[in-house]
Amino acid sequence: MSKRVYIFDTTLRDGEQSPGASLNMQEKLEIARQLENLGVDAIEAGFPIASKGDFEGVRAIARSIRKPIIVALARSVKRDIDRAWEAIREAARPRIHIFIATSDIHMKYKLKMEPEEVLKLAVEMTAYAKSLCPDVEFSTEDGSRTRPEFMYRVLEAVIDKGATVVNIPDTVGYSTPGEFGRLIRGIRENVKNIDKAILSVHCHNDLGLAVANSLSAVENGAQQVECTVNGIGERAGNAALEEIVMALRTRKDLYDFETGIVTEQIYKASTMVSALTGVIIQPNKAIIGANAFAHESGIHQHGILSNRETYEIMTPESIGLKQSQMVLGKHSGRHAFEERLKELGFENLAPDEINEAFERFKDLADKKKYVMDKDIEALVSSEAYQIPEVIELEYFHITSGNTLISTSTVKIVKDQKVIEEAACGDGPVDATFKAIDRAAGVDVTLKDYFLKAITGGKDALGEVIVKIEKNGRMFAGRGISTDILEASAKAYVNAINKMLYDQSENNGNNGSNGNNGNNGNNGNNGSLQ
Ligand code: KIV
Ligand code: ZN
Numbered sequence: 001m002s003k004r005v006y007i008f009d010t011t012l013r014d015g016e017q018s019p020g021a022s023l024n025m026q027e028k029l030e031i032a033r034q035l036e037n038l039g040v041d042a043i044e045a046g047f048p049i050a051s052k053g054d055f056e057g058v059r060a061i062a063r064s065i066r067k068p069i070i071v072a073l074a075r076s077v078k079r080d081i082d083r084a085w086e087a088i089r090e091a092a093r094p095r096i097h098i099f100i101a102t103s104d105i106h107m108k109y110k111l112k113m114e115p116e117e118v119l120k121l122a123v124e125m126t127a128y129a130k131s132l133c134p135d136v137e138f139s140t141e142d143g144s145r146t147r148p149e150f151m152y153r154v155l156e157a158v159i160d161k162g163a164t165v166v167n168i169p170d171t172v173g174y175s176t177p178g179e180f181g182r183l184i185r186g187i188r189e190n191v192k193n194i195d196k197a198i199l200s201v202h203c204h205n206d207l208g209l210a211v212a213n214s215l216s217a218v219e220n221g222a223q224q225v226e227c228t229v230n231g232i233g234e235r236a237g238n239a240a241l242e243e244i245v246m247a248l249r250t251r252k253d254l255y256d257f258e259t260g261i262v263t264e265q266i267y268k269a270s271t272m273v274s275a276l277t278g279v280i281i282q283p284n285k286a287i288i289g290a291n292a293f294a295h296e297s298g299i300h301q302h303g304i305l306s307n308r309e310t311y312e313i314m315t316p317e318s319i320g321l322k323q324s325q326m327v328l329g330k331h332s333g334r335h336a337f338e339e340r341l342k343e344l345g346f347e348n349l350a351p352d353e354i355n356e357a358f359e360r361f362k363d364l365a366d367k368k369k370y371v372m373d374k375d376i377e378a379l380v381s382s383e384a385y386q387i388p389e390v391i392e393l394e395y396f397h398i399t400s401g402n403t404l405i406s407t408s409t410v411k412i413v414k415d416q417k418v419i420e421e422a423a424c425g426d427g428p429v430d431a432t433f434k435a436i437d438r439a440a441g442v443d444v445t446l447k448d449y450f451l452k453a454i455t456g457g458k459d460a461l462g463e464v465i466v467k468i469e470k471n472g473r474m475f476a477g478r479g480i481s482t483d484i485l486e487a488s489a490k491a492y493v494n495a496i497n498k499m500l501y502d503q504s505e506n507n508g509n510n511g512s513n514g515n516n517g518n519n520g521n522n523g524n525n526g527s528l529q
Pocket of ligand 1: 014099141142171172
């Protein structure tokens with residue numbers, strides 16, 4: 001029997017710390033539902049002390065997602081632990097995750113504490129968390145740079161106090177596979193009571209080694225891996241869930257381990273996380289990049305046609321990626337469209353959502369000869385994850401050219417009022433964004449603009465992702481259309497709507513992007529990775 005490796009997903013906590021990846025509550029819930037479909041064992045839903053928004057997001061997930069363990073993060077501080085418990089106490093399977101730094105450099109310069117004080121606090125706070133929740137995870141922050149002997153003492157002590165999981169982070173992504181594997185083996189061999197807890201690892205990707213380090217840890221006795229969808233996370237990100245899972249599955253001959261992941265749900269999870277966070281997937285990204293299964297060279301194509309296994313070590317279908325097909329055209333009926341939606345994994349749409357999607361499909365089919373699977377996915381997902389719209393774009397009109405100043409007129413509806421405004425700008429997109437700002441009465445900073453074609457050909461759908469900033473918080477908006485100026489305007493309006501929604505929902509938010517971890521800090525262990 002293969003040994004089980006538990007997949008602990010931290011997309012909604014460490015992943016949300018990606019620059020500009022902040023999510024609203026509906027988006028967090030949407031992702032959590034997909035993580036449940038994906039079959040993760042645990043969802044780290046957030047860091048409740050960080051902000052009101054984070055707290056509410058964790059609580060909503062704890063209330064509605066019943067299969068996986070729902071985890072809330074806390075520093076080794078009573079106030080944090082109380083808040084974490086408050087957020088997850090209604091979960092079917094709650095877990096409090098506490099951490100404190102144990103490396104010499106962090107203890108001396110960040111915590112300004114002696115090792116013995118850190119050990120004492122770790123023990124006390126584990127006992128406190130355990131008095132509230134039966135499942136307690138303890139992390140030694142900056143674990144890979146911690147003196148092993150000190151780490152063994154801390155781990156043994158917290159397991160004695162009831163920690164059910166002990167997690168070893170490579171917080172700064174500094175370790176290498178051989179070294180990290182030896183650290184995990186050392187823990188297995190030197191911590192007397194290690195068999196009373198699950199041994200977990202949490203690797204960052206600063207040297208591009210997060211997945212390799214996690215796999216090496218598994219070979220050396222780690223039973224839980226912490227990771228994020230698409231590898232998103234602060235700086236260079238975290239270990240990518242899809243890479244770990246597919247490596248274990250594809251090289252079963254080397255790794256006799258299994259996970260509970262339904263790999264066919266990977267592609268959907270990946271596109272959802274990218275669409276909602278606005279963190280774009282590089283085309284050559286392993287497993288889920290646009291080129292991951294594209295075979296360009298003639299030699300490869302010839303080999304693939306004779307036998308797929310010549311150049312394909314896993315199938316696109318195994319991650320839920322259907323081969324792009326010419327599906328439907330303007331004469332296709334509603335029934336065929338609905339069937340295709342189901343095959344693409346959108347089986348839970350309500351009848352009015354299907355009607356709306358069908359209308360959009362018909363519009364698209366008028367403009368585009370062949371509507372492909374990817375077009376349909378884009379059409380449906382761009383609407384499926386919408387929050388209530390405070391402003392709606394009625395129309396825009398642009399004058400532009402290389403010898404004249406671009407001007408744009410837009411008409412929007414806001415609070416049932418029709419507002420029309422015009423502006424000039426450096427090019428048609430800039431002019432349109434300025435006109436929308438004026439009409440909506442907002443003042444935001446455009447931080448990022450990204451355009452890609454969803455399928456090939458002159459009539460391809462264009463997808464635009466914009467990121468705007470307001471008071472230190474970032475909001476990603478997405479728009480699609482066969483006209484890239486319309487896609488740009490829609491994306492910008494979507495981002496503004498998310499910002500307005502956030503303002504209305506989060507009046508008590510600390511405005512810190514919800515995850516800086518310094519709120520209410522007593523100075524003993526500020527930042528987190
Ligand atoms: O990277 C890290 O050390 C963390 C801990 C809070 C687990 O994210
Ligand atoms: Zn981390």
